[in-house]
Every structure is written in structure tokens, then in C-alpha cells.
Amino acid sequence: MIFAIDFDGTVVKHKYPEIGESIGAEPVLRNLVKNGHQIVLNTMRGHKTHEGRDLLQEAIDWFGKNGIELYGVNETPFQHTWTDSTKTFAHIYIDDSALGCPKTEDEEGNHYADWKAIDNLFKKIGIINTVIV
Numbered sequence: 001m002i003f004a005i006d007f008d009g010t011v012v013k014h015k016y017p018e019i020g021e022s023i024g025a026e027p028v029l030r031n032l033v034k035n036g037h038q039i040v041l042n043t044m045r046g047h048k049t050h051e052g053r054d055l056l057q058e059a060i061d062w063f064g065k066n067g068i069e070l071y072g073v074n075e076t077p078f079q080h081t082w083t084d085s086t087k088t089f090a091h092i093y094i095d096d097s098a099l100g101c102p103k104t105e106d107e108e109g110n111h112y113a114d115w116k117a118i119d120n121l122f123k124k125i126g127i128i129n130t131v132i133v
């Protein structure tokens, strides 16, 4: 399956334009890929949006540094063969702003995606079969 996954507040804590602290997404995302799924980064970060910094590349690099293969960035590679829509095609979307996204809160009251709950959902509906390494 193809997963479109937001960045800020979803795979890391909200700290835009900086990269936020880890919230435990890395092993879950690595395990998704190991189970044959594909991840498309689905973010509002852009290539030239903050004091000359390439904030999109910084997010892409976060995946590389964490050993998480990306299938696409802000679009699924083949989607333009059948649509001219700018929406990212995916089977499942994970976004801290989405209604129903499991979320948790840190001691400072910041909300972000709850990857333990997301991982449990993956196992419950059979998306992941192996143990997280």
C-alpha cells in the first residue's frame, strides 16, 4: 500500500522551520517499508521557503538519515499517468491535522502523532506482520 505521510507534527514534533525532535516514528516507518509498503512524503515544506534554506530537502534528508526509503515526495511517481490532480495519491494518509489521527501530548502541551497507537492500528488491521526492529 502507498502511505502519504505528513512531516511536521506527524513524524517529528512541530518545530517548523527546524526539524522537530523524534516522536518514535522511525522504527514504525522502517517497518512499513520492510513489509513492502511505500511512503510518500506529503508536506507543505518547500524547496525555497525560509531564508534560502531548502526545507523540503531537510525533511527528505531526515528520512535518508533514518534509513527510511521514500517512494515519492508530494506526489506518487505514477499518478500523472492517470490524473492531472495535484493531490498526492495514496491508500492511507497519516497527518497530525487529520480527523482521527491518533495523537499524544508532551509535558509542554504540544500535540503530535502517536506512533505507538498508529503501530497498534497497523497491526490490528494487518498492515504490518513482522516485529519492529
Ligand SMILES: [Mg+2]
Pocket (backbone or CB within 6 Å): 006, 007, 008, 009, 010, 095, 096, 097
Ligand atoms: Mg503537520
